[in-house]
Amino acid sequence: MPLRFRTLALLAALSATLCAASAVAQSDPQASASAQHLTVSLLVPPHDLYPGQSFAAGLDFKLEQGWHVYWTNAGDSGEPPTIDWKLPAGITAGPMQFPAPTRLPLGPLMDFGYENEVVFPIPMQVAPDTHSAHGPANLAAHVGWLVCREVCIPGKADLSLTRTLLSAAPAAPSVDAAGQSLIAQFQAKLPQPLPASDSAAFSTTPQGFILDVRTNSSPSSAQFFPLDQTVVANAAPQPAHSISGGVQLALTKDENIQGTPHQLNGVLELPTGAAYIIHATPGATTSAPPLSPSEEGGIVGAAALAFLGGILLNLMPCVFPVLFIKGLALVQSSQQERHRLRAHGWVYTLGILVSFWVVVAVLLGLRAAGRQLGWGFQFQSPVFLALMAMLLFFLGLALAGQFEIGLSLTSAGGSLAQKHGYAGSFFTGVLAMVVATPCTAPFMGAAIGYALSHSAWVSFVVFTALALGLAIPYLLLAYFPGWSRVLPKPGAWMEILKQAVSVPIFATVIWLVWVYLRVAGTGLALIGLLAAFLLLAIAGWFLGRWPARIGPGIVATVFILGAVALPVSIIRAMPPPHVETAVVFRNGSNVQIGAPAPGAWQPFTPTALDQARAHGHAVFVDFTASWCLSCQVNERLILDRADVEQKLHDSGVTLLRADWTNQDPDITRALAALGRSGVPTYAIYPADPSAPPQVLPAVLTPGIVLNALNSLPKPDRQSAALARPISQ
Amino acid sequence: MAHPRRTLSVLAAALAFTLAAFAVRVGTQAPDFTGTDSHGQSHTLSQYHGQYVVLEWTNNGCPFTRKHYESGNMQALQKKWTSRGVIWLTILSSAPGQQGYMTASDQNAYMAREHADPTAAILDPTGAIGHLYDAKTTPDMVVIDPSGKIIYEGAIDDHATTDPADIPHSKNYVNEALDEAMAGQPVAVAYTRSYGCSVKYSGAE
Secondary structure, eight states: OHHHHHHHHHHHHHHHHHOHHHHOOSSOGGGEEEETTEEEEEEOOBSEEOTTOEEEEEEEEEEOTTOEEEEEEEETSOOOOEEEEEOOTTEEEOOOOOOOOEEEEETTEEEEEEESEEEEEEEEEEOTTOOSOOEEEEEEEEEEEEEESSSEEEEEEEEEEEEEEOSSOOSSOOBOHHHHHHHHHHHTTSOEEOOTTOEEEEEEOSSEEEEEEEOSSOOSOOEEEESSTTSBOTTSOOOEEEETTEEEEEEEBOTTOOSOOSOEEEEEEOTTSOEEEEEEEEOOOOOOOSSOHHHHHHHHHHHHHHHHHHHHHTTSGGGHHHHHHHHHHHHHHTTSOHHHHHHHHHHHHHHHHHHHHHHHHHHHHHHHTTOOOOTTGGGGOHHHHHHHHHHHHHHHHHHHTSOOOTTOTTOOOTTSOHHHHHHHHHHHHHHHHHHHTTOOOHHHHHHHHHHHTSOHHHHHHHHHHHHHHHHHHHHHHHHOHHHHHTSOOOSTHHHHHHHHHHHHHHHHHHHHHHHHHHHHOSTHHHHHHHHHHHHHHHHHHHHHHSTTOHHHHHHHHHHHHHHHHHHHHHHHHSOOOOHHHHHHHHHHHTOOSSSOOTTOOEEOOHHHHHHHHHTTOOEEEEEEOTTOHHHHHHIIIIITSHHHHHHHHHTTOEEEEEEOSSOOHHHHHHHHHTTOOSSOEEEEEOSSTTSOOEEEOSSOOHHHHHHHHHTSOOOOHHHHHHHHHHHO | OHHHHHHHHHHHHHHHHHHHHHOOOTTSBOOOOEEEETTSOEEEGGGGTTSOEEEEEOOTTSHHHHHHHHTSHHHHHHHHHHTTTOEEEEEEOOOTTSTTOOOHHHHHHHHHHHTOOOSEEEEOTTOHHHHHHTOOEESEEEEEOTTSBEEEEEOSBSOOSSOGGGSTTSOBHHHHHHHHHHTTOOOSOOBOOOOSEEOOOTTOO
């Protein structure tokens, strides 16, 4: 191809020399070239050039959807386009100018560039003393670029066009008006020097830089694009807030930067679209609150939601067993003095707090390690499930009366040492948190999604609010013993209640075993877990038959260790659950193999979603998991209801089920894109790919689903025609 | 589309923000890893304690990588340094289905055809090693000294192009770092922005 272009250019130049008049073509075909995924054109609007003239030329890239070319600092990968001119004597081209780019996230990386179309303006000059060579002037340029989507393709082209060089400015200049206005449109996006009245300064923090830019406005957001590479961590968020007469951004530094830069160079883009070239110097920056009012409002809102969600968690079915335990502990402690009650309340709160903090630390650590996880992910680990099932089974045995646990989770009676009592309260808190996790109830989903998409300390605040919400009912009871006086006096009935509590505990064990089966599979893994229960039962018998004896205690410990080791070692020996097993499970459970009937649920993949929308279908995605109780409830009671099912069928939406029982990065990403981090999540993606998806509440009613389907834009004529015979 | 895209970018940014906190830093101890090579052999970084180690991220479909393989430049570097006792580990962090993903037999055939001569080509389809080192592009080079310290991280040379004609007049940072370190001198250029295609991790758009 390049060869042919060169030949063409040569021919053009030749014919231009031979026949000057006809060479001034209105549109020169060789001025543009089609390459893979883009068309590149040279724009030189004036048809006539003359001495002393200055004008803007442009290099125009029209890109296929999804493909991009790069800014002058390409970011973490990629390279900017280059241009190398061959111009007649007297005509000079200035450097290519780069309009303000957009951020192009790519997994953990961040590139800076342009999608759809970009024109790089180029200032051109005709020297005032260019009187010697009049006639056709051939403007040629060798252009190179890198165009990327998932993959990168380098390209190059030789472009050229011919203009007429006059001896003086023409009376009536003729220009390519379309080209000129296109260039002007992108010139407007060029970053401007900061006005003399404005200033930019930065200070250094351990994490990076605080950048203060004084403009005459106080925008609450802005984006900084570093001109220098390896100074700022490109992908890091740039929290911004307005300061008096300007805007402040917190930038994260490149980990490998040595010392402090003398200048922070970059482009600052304001929400208005105005962009400024910044050369910030070290100086004092405003020590304003670290958050903008809007973001602060966001945090307060998210924390409030998390707090409410935490309170609601107390009512969730998966926390019920723990509620029983807590209630029991409360009854036992109602005879205690007020300050001890309070102390227990606080220790219980601390137990919840500490375990939530551990989780947030682990979550952030795993996220840092590059794994995207969502809430409830621990229920995707068979080891965790097995250990949870065993813990609750053992607890159930104790409650049923097989033995007494020294460090009783059911907390302190008056006879137990105070230390043990506090430990009991603490671990009751831990247990409440652990068991509460699968209930990503309405408030939790949004709050945690918010937290995980923000910085570490925001996550910390939200999780703390969640923990306090979970703890507050018990804490209040501890603080107002008047309320607990309503509770009955301790007596023989307590033993009966304790034994009765073992029933919901065993029910929870059954649920956990069911989830475990879904993740680890039947066969050896199941036998291993059941055998572990047997070992625990034997250990329990030793503890109950010979309480507080060293020998039987050791034997029991050995049995417990054996019980823990058995399923864990079997799981370790098994191949880790792969995507394949998830697919098999999905096919086996909810989805038919082979061509699905119209209106049937199909497994979710990003491709399936895109294809359906590309074919003009709206898509309803049910994000679910077998360990998620509220998901099952929604599916059985709402989505599978005859009228809802009929409506889903008639409205012609494509139904996709995203089964998150096992970890699936595609689904995690799709959830993240919706701002959610867990299931249940229900989303309706309109057929128009540019329209945002609608996320339905986590607790569905038939009305919610029907209204959402009714509010969808009417399908295009083709699919409407298809849908009509069905609905009639 | 604008909305989920923005959310996604916020999430990606948050992810990278925390990544940055753990990013590999020149002058610190190289994080240990274990990987399986194209011959099924397991390699642990710590087993090469006492030797220089070069990590090279590759993707044979990437034009920047091809610049160095089709010109023979990368193979020459591999031969030069492995013959002097340097451990050279080529790492493939492309996810299945992405450009540059290779099965073991594909990779062996490719290395035979290209006369590539690393100590081993480690298959990292989950991207675990890539994420551990925050590898951004192919090629991306890391040089580790015998004490296990990272002494260089970044680009292979100073010409961020896909044109093999640039190689003869490029300054090769890996050569410089190894030459200087072996001569007992500090490495003058210890960190550069690596250039090339983005590493095709699972989950990259």
